[in-house]
Amino acid sequence: xIRTLALFLLAALASGSLLAQSxxxxxPPAASSDVRVALDTSAGRIVVALHPDKAPVTAGNFxxxxxxxxxxxxxxxxxxxxxxxxxxxxxxxxxxxxVLPPIKHEPTSQTGLTHDDGALSxxxxxxxxxxxxxxxxxxxxxxxxxxxxxxxxxQGFAVFAHVVEGLDIVKAIQAGPKxxxxxxxxxxxxxxxxxxxxxxARRLP
Numbered sequence: 763x764i765r766t767l768a769l770f771l772l773a774a775l776a777s778g779s780l781l782a783q784s785x786x787x788x789x790p791p792a793a794s795s796d797v798r799v800a801l802d803t804s805a806g807r808i809v810v811a812l813h814p815d816k817a818p819v820t821a822g823n824f825x826x827x828x829x830x831x832x833x834x835x836x837x838x839x840x841x842x843x844x845x846x847x848x849x850x851x852x853x854x855x856x857x858x859x860x861v862l863p864p865i866k867h868e869p870t871s872q873t874g875l876t877h878d879d880g881a882l883s884x885x886x887x888x889x890x891x892x893x894x895x896x897x898x899x900x901x902x903x904x905x906x907x908x909x910x911x912x913x914x915x916x917q918g919f920a921v922f923a924h925v926v927e928g929l930d931i932v933k934a935i936q937a938g939p940k941x942x943x944x945x946x947x948x949x950x951x952x953x954x955x956x957x958x959x960x961x962x963a964r965r966l967p
Contacts, residue, residue, distance in 0.1 A: 809927035820922035847901035854894030880925035
């Protein structure tokens, strides 16, 4: 049952990625180690610890958005799943004034990171299309990890950080009210109403 739900959420996430078509991935500068970022939202603060030692491209990309203040004023707009299982999604929503070029995909089979409770991972369509939309996982979702033995797109999603403070805020956002009509296809009924604003995203000392 959990596996079935995880696969549904995987399909829902892929189909809901608002990202560029035919991307040309780039590699942003590597991030330094032990970097923490505070996401101050209208629902409260979420602090995340990045893993640049394991996912340097993806962590470096996230920090470019942080350092250039491109996340400021964006929102968490989507929530999927039930209590303690699923994810919330937020970011730039392909806003041309905010979005940076897509990055090279770092699969979990390469980084050793997994989609466990509190993991941050990049939303994408095809591998190498991730830009400025990310999601935060609740519970364990191994179906989102790379599955090298599977056919088709088996690259999964790129984990690059974990929540170290404010997981209760993530759960509260996921439990928030959703529009019964907004969203297309599998996204219908998953769009937060109202959205939760990301007031600022800043590195912590």
